[in-house]
Amino acid sequence: MPDAVIHSVSTCDARFPLPPGAGTDSLHTNSEYSFAVTCLSGENGLRGTGIALTLGKGNKLVCEAIEMLANPLAGTAIEELMADFGRVSRKLADDPSLRWLGPHKGVVHLALASITNACFDFWAKSRGKPLWKLLLDLAPDEVVRLLDLSYLDEVLSERDAVELLQGQLASRNTRMSILNTGYPGYDTSVGWMGYDDQKVRDLTRRAMDSGFKAFKLKVGSDDQDHDLRRAAMLRECIGDSGALMFDANQRWSLPVAVRMSRELALYKPTWIEEPTHPDDIHGHALLAREIVPIKIAAGEHIPNRVVFKNFFQASAIHYVQADCTRLAGVSEFLTVSLLAQKFGLPVVPHVGDMGQLHQHLVLFNRIGLGQEPLFLEHISHLRDHFVFPATVADGCYKTPQQPGASCDLKLSFAGNP
Amino acid sequence: MPDAVIHSVSTCDARFPLPPGAGTDSLHTNSEYSFAVTCLSGENGLRGTGIALTLGKGNKLVCEAIEMLANPLAGTAIEELMADFGRVSRKLADDPSLRWLGPHKGVVHLALASITNACFDFWAKSRGKPLWKLLLDLAPDEVVRLLDLSYLDEVLSERDAVELLQGQLASRNTRMSILNTGYPGYDTSVGWMGYDDQKVRDLTRRAMDSGFKAFKLKVGSDDQDHDLRRAAMLRECIGDSGALMFDANQRWSLPVAVRMSRELALYKPTWIEEPTHPDDIHGHALLAREIVPIKIAAGEHIPNRVVFKNFFQASAIHYVQADCTRLAGVSEFLTVSLLAQKFGLPVVPHVGDMGQLHQHLVLFNRIGLGQEPLFLEHISHLRDHFVFPATVADGCYKTPQQPGASCDLKLSFAGNP
Numbered sequence: 001m002p003d004a005v006i007h008s009v010s011t012c013d014a015r016f017p018l019p020p021g022a023g024t025d026s027l028h029t030n031s032e033y034s035f036a037v038t039c040l041s042g043e044n045g046l047r048g049t050g051i052a053l054t055l056g057k058g059n060k061l062v063c064e065a066i067e068m069l070a071n072p073l074a075g076t077a078i079e080e081l082m083a084d085f086g087r088v089s090r091k092l093a094d095d096p097s098l099r100w101l102g103p104h105k106g107v108v109h110l111a112l113a114s115i116t117n118a119c120f121d122f123w124a125k126s127r128g129k130p131l132w133k134l135l136l137d138l139a140p141d142e143v144v145r146l147l148d149l150s151y152l153d154e155v156l157s158e159r160d161a162v163e164l165l166q167g168q169l170a171s172r173n174t175r176m177s178i179l180n181t182g183y184p185g186y187d188t189s190v191g192w193m194g195y196d197d198q199k200v201r202d203l204t205r206r207a208m209d210s211g212f213k214a215f216k217l218k219v220g221s222d223d224q225d226h227d228l229r230r231a232a233m234l235r236e237c238i239g240d241s242g243a244l245m246f247d248a249n250q251r252w253s254l255p256v257a258v259r260m261s262r263e264l265a266l267y268k269p270t271w272i273e274e275p276t277h278p279d280d281i282h283g284h285a286l287l288a289r290e291i292v293p294i295k296i297a298a299g300e301h302i303p304n305r306v307v308f309k310n311f312f313q314a315s316a317i318h319y320v321q322a323d324c325t326r327l328a329g330v331s332e333f334l335t336v337s338l339l340a341q342k343f344g345l346p347v348v349p350h351v352g353d354m355g356q357l358h359q360h361l362v363l364f365n366r367i368g369l370g371q372e373p374l375f376l377e378h379i380s381h382l383r384d385h386f387v388f389p390a391t392v393a394d395g396c397y398k399t400p401q402q403p404g405a406s407c408d409l410k411l412s413f414a415g416n417p
Numbered sequence: 418m419p420d421a422v423i424h425s426v427s428t429c430d431a432r433f434p435l436p437p438g439a440g441t442d443s444l445h446t447n448s449e450y451s452f453a454v455t456c457l458s459g460e461n462g463l464r465g466t467g468i469a470l471t472l473g474k475g476n477k478l479v480c481e482a483i484e485m486l487a488n489p490l491a492g493t494a495i496e497e498l499m500a501d502f503g504r505v506s507r508k509l510a511d512d513p514s515l516r517w518l519g520p521h522k523g524v525v526h527l528a529l530a531s532i533t534n535a536c537f538d539f540w541a542k543s544r545g546k547p548l549w550k551l552l553l554d555l556a557p558d559e560v561v562r563l564l565d566l567s568y569l570d571e572v573l574s575e576r577d578a579v580e581l582l583q584g585q586l587a588s589r590n591t592r593m594s595i596l597n598t599g600y601p602g603y604d605t606s607v608g609w610m611g612y613d614d615q616k617v618r619d620l621t622r623r624a625m626d627s628g629f630k631a632f633k634l635k636v637g638s639d640d641q642d643h644d645l646r647r648a649a650m651l652r653e654c655i656g657d658s659g660a661l662m663f664d665a666n667q668r669w670s671l672p673v674a675v676r677m678s679r680e681l682a683l684y685k686p687t688w689i690e691e692p693t694h695p696d697d698i699h700g701h702a703l704l705a706r707e708i709v710p711i712k713i714a715a716g717e718h719i720p721n722r723v724v725f726k727n728f729f730q731a732s733a734i735h736y737v738q739a740d741c742t743r744l745a746g747v748s749e750f751l752t753v754s755l756l757a758q759k760f761g762l763p764v765v766p767h768v769g770d771m772g773q774l775h776q777h778l779v780l781f782n783r784i785g786l787g788q789e790p791l792f793l794e795h796i797s798h799l800r801d802h803f804v805f806p807a808t809v810a811d812g813c814y815k816t817p818q819q820p821g822a823s824c825d826l827k828l829s830f831a832g833n834p
Contacts, residue, residue, distance in 0.1 A: 025472040030513045056514030057485055061524060068474055097473025103667070103718060104696070106523015107478060153670040154703075204780050241800045250520070253570040277568040278520070279723040281698065282730045286571075301520060306696040313699045 001086075001212050003077040004042045004126035009070045011063040012037040014266030014411060015056070018381055021194030021321075026251035028055055028219030031194075034380060036062035036110060037409065038070060038118035042078075048122025049407040052114040052325045053352030058107070059141070065111035068098060073115070078123050083145065084194060088149040089116060099279035105303035109328055116329025117357060121405040131330075131360040131405040136172075136368050140165035142367075143369055147335045148328075151306050155313075161338050168370045175367045183354075183362050185378035186214030186243065190234075193218040197233060204237050211395030214243035219253030219264070228263055235267040243375075250273075250301070255282045261291040271297040271319050284316035297321050300350035304328065308336045312343040320345050324361060325352030337365050351377040354388045356406040359397045385409055420494040421459045421543035426487045428480040428531075429454040431828060432473070435798055438611030443637030443668035445472055448611075449798060453479035453527060454826065455487060455535035458496075465539025466824040469531040469742045471768030475524070482528035485515060490532070495540050500562065506533060506748055507565040522720035526745055533746025534774060538822040548747070548822040549777035553589075553785050557582035560785075564752045565745075568723050572730075578755050585787045592784045599780050599813030602772075603631030603660065607651075610635040614650060615796045621654050628812030631660035631792050633690070636681070637668030639653040642813035643682055652684040657679050660792075662714070664690035665691045679707040688714040688736050695719060700734035714738050717767035721745065725753045736791075741778060742769030746823075754782050768794040773823040776814045802826055 018031035036059050040048035054062055069092055073081070081088060086242050094106055094113055098260065101108045124131040135143065144161045161388075190203040204215055217234050219227040235244055246269050252260060257275035272294060276283050276302035288364055299321030302308055311317050320340045324333035336346050349358040355378055365371040376397055383389035387408040391398045400406050435448035453476050457465035469478055485599040490498070498505060510521055518525045541548040552560065561578045607620040621632055633684055634651050636644040644663075652661055663686050669677060674692040676772055681689065686786055689711060693700050695718035705713050716738030728734050736759045741750035750766075757764050764782055772795055780790040793814055800806035804825040808815045817823050 027511060027516065028513050032514065053517070058482070058515040058518045058525065061481060061518065064478060064481070065524075094444060096445050097449065098475045099444060100470070100472040100522050101475045101478065101527065104694075105519075105592065105720070106480075107518050108475065108523070110518065134606075151670060151697060151700075154700075155423070156695070226446040253568060255570055275724045279522075279721065280568060280727065282727045283568075283571075303522070306694045310697065310699045349561055 004046055004122070005075065005077050006040045006042055006073050006122065008041045009312045010039045010041070011066045012039060012411070013059050013063045014409060015059065016382055016385060020111050021192055021199070022189070022381055023196035025218045025247065025249040026193060027249045029034055030056055032056040034059035035409070036066060036114050037065050038114040040073065040118045042122065042126070043154055046122065046125060047408070048118040048125065049409065050114040050116065050118025050121060050329065051353055051407050052110040054110065054416070059106045062114065064109045065098070065108050066114055069095060069108070069111050070115045078126050080120070081119060082123050085146045085331055086118070086148045089328060090150060093148065093328060102304070103197045109303055110326070112328040113325050115325060117405065117407065118331040118333055120319055121407055125404040128403045130362040130403060132400070133241070135364040138348040143334065146331045147288060148331065149335060152309060152339065155309060156339055156342055159344070163343060164338055165368065168368060171370065172367055173368070178366050178373055179399045182393065182398050183359065183366070183373055184375040184393050184396050185212065186216065186245070186375040186376050187212045188216045189377050189381065190215050190335065191217035191222060197230065200230070200234065201237055204234065206236065211393070213395055214245070215272070216245040216247055218249065219260070221247035224260060226233060226301050227260070231264055231267045243270045244268065245270050245273055245297070248275050250274045250277055252276050252287050254280070254287060257287050258290045261287065261294050265294050269294065271295045273321070273401040274300070281310050281314050281316050284311065285314040288316055288318070295319060297348065300326060300352065302326070305339065306337045311338060312345060313338060318345065320347045321350040322347055323350040323352045324357055329363065330357070333361055337369060337371070341371060342371050346372055346374055348374050349376060351379060354379050354382050355397065356386055359390050363399065385411065420640060420683065421463055422494050423457045423459055423490050423491065424538065426491050427456045427458070428483045429456060429828070430476050430480045431826060432476065433802060438609055439606070439798055440636045441609050441611035442664065442666040443610060443658060444666050446689045447473050449473045449698070452826070453475035453483060453532040455483050455530050456666055457490065457539045458536045459539065459543070463539065463542060465535040465542065466826065466827070467531040467533065467535025467538060468537050468770055468824050469527040471527065476554040478524045479527045479531065481821065482515070482525050483531055486512060486525070486528050487532045490536070495536070495543050498536060499540050502536070502748055503565045506745060507567060508830055510565065510745060516659070521723070526720055527743070530742050531746070534741060534822065534824065537747040538824055542821040545820045547777060547817050547820060549780040549817070552781040553764040558587035560745040560751065564746045566752060569726060569756065572726060573756055573759055577759070581755055581758060582785065585785060588787065589784055590645070592787070595783050595790055596816045599778065599810065599815050600783070600790055601792040602629065602809050603633065603792040604629045605794050606798065607632050607797050610638060614647070615621045617651065618654055619645070620653065625655065625707065628810070630812055631662070631687070633664055635666065636677070637664045637665035641677060644677070648681055655756070661685065662687050662690055665692050666813045667691045667694055667718070669693050671697070671704060674704050675707045678704065678711055682708070682711050686711065688712045690714040690738070691717070697777045698727050698731050698733050701728065702731040704777045705733060705735070711771060716740060717743060717769065719743070722756065724747055724751045725756060729756060729762060735762065737764045738767040739764055739773055740769045747774070747778065750778055753786070754786055758786050758788060763789055763791055765791050766793060768789045768796060770824065771796050771799050772814065773803055776807050776817055780816065802828065
């Protein structure tokens, strides 16, 4: 196979204003989903697209950080790059003049997410495979060479990681059926905070009719009675058999989180999501002990593998909502997935990519890593903007077949604001 | 007193290349200290200057984030702003279109540091007082209204904070002598990684001659024998009575940190600084237990009060190197100082401001909070660029007397690149 070369790197600040109410929660009152896009161009129209999610004007900063970080990629051959991508990723993450801005968090790390995702897309397209298949076709040591495992030595050495992957090879065939059945989805778009009761009920019924069995409701408003009433309403709407998740988007102090979680327990949530500040590992651990048997989910604002490691070590979360547009892209997502597997925790991605890229990654996690196939978040607001939008049928993501990571956007990269 | 109005906000991307070797450590091989400067302009030449440190090209991103965040300040009256600055700060930190980039860390939080520091400088100048005096002249409840104590409820309520400050009022007089003796300094500039042995020895002797009794050496190089040899050299150079600190700048994995800390114990360090990744609270806590009685210092990369809270709860550090150019400025620095006091820990700032602003804050911490006056880091490379550079005599910072926070730079704000 010829080694495709990245000829140039460009960025695009892509903004997508949403309809009123869509995308709103206890902290985010605007509704402008934004992608900081990395575009890698090769020969014969080969293009790698990587995205990182932000929520509006700050997107510009991530695009500029991409430009600062990504230039060394121009002129490199993709196979050579990916043969040792863990080292490449660490080097980019430790750029001496940008590292101070994190390290490994915030604007620069989001930029690295976008860049990394573009590399994986370029690579998969150059091999003519959808990303999930590319990853599954790699040998365990090839997978591990994609990863930066630094600062994880005491819990996940390179050897641990290879052994973990090798240990799943023999049983892979028993898990391949997911490619045919599709990966179950859950619907977040029914329960935005800015939607009135009637809209929530209508959307939920429509989602149930189309096969969804799991739904999320935003809580954490200033009016806690309102939150409880809506929780009751949605539980009634979906019946006892549906799965229901409550998402506070970090709004609660620890004492409020304890009280509200206990009150919401009445409505049998699968999890309480982002109950308090995402940096408060000790707070999450305390909460988890206080509200047994209620489960906690978090991850969309956990910036890197080291913080995830600490969450796992503290038994502070039950569902790992890693997001490859928050972490340093596909490779750090895989690292966190390996860590989660080691700690016996399920990975249920937050979809900053609207599920486009994560639909590949959950298939790898299921087949290659032996993760349980719980469900993948589904948010449909941007589907018309993707060249190959993720397709959900009967509540399940259909396995993507096109080469790449499904992140190409329809907009013209040149002409975007 | 008339309420001075902020008429306009501007920023400046100030870069200061350093001489070869200066500022280098195990991770930072460049030597371009950079300030993302916020300039608030009022009537009659009244100007507030705030700074946040970065290390080079990323400084531009922080300046742009300042522009995105700070515009609402134009037209506000400073007394009104500062009467409830805790709420103002929280609102800025939770800007719905920028919060996703953190939250409360990285580029946007550095921008908030610079903005906040400018507000305090403007305020102190408008009252004609050096910042340390302004802060000491406030009543405890006025101090607490400067602070955003959200997400600290279970360890530091507003009432706790007021009581902590009130409890120190009666004994203040016994601590005022620090204003005359000056606040002890320690010298970081003798031990940069890029300096050869002879230069380290020469600089150390010169610093000893000028009254310094405490010194820092960079470790964490690829050659661990080199680190140990240099540690021995510096201990020999300063004798048994001098204080010596070793700074690994996050370079070590946890197993290496344990081993190196034990080996460096031979040279009787006051602390080991940033032994491993700054997000690894659990790792620091493990290390602290493994290397008793050696002490750990960290903070220059701890982004906010919530992460500091977790470090304290985990008994993961002994010396709190909070930095008001990393935290959200003066106010979050004070919050972390109150938290540290509550946990019985000493605050020994990292000086991203080169000590200009922190020389005020340690005086407040000593007199107003009852903190022990250990020593304040001193780095002199940029002193010629400040209008009123911090002055050290006989190893002690002389108490600043000019109104403000001592952050005005000599450069022309308009003409800077």
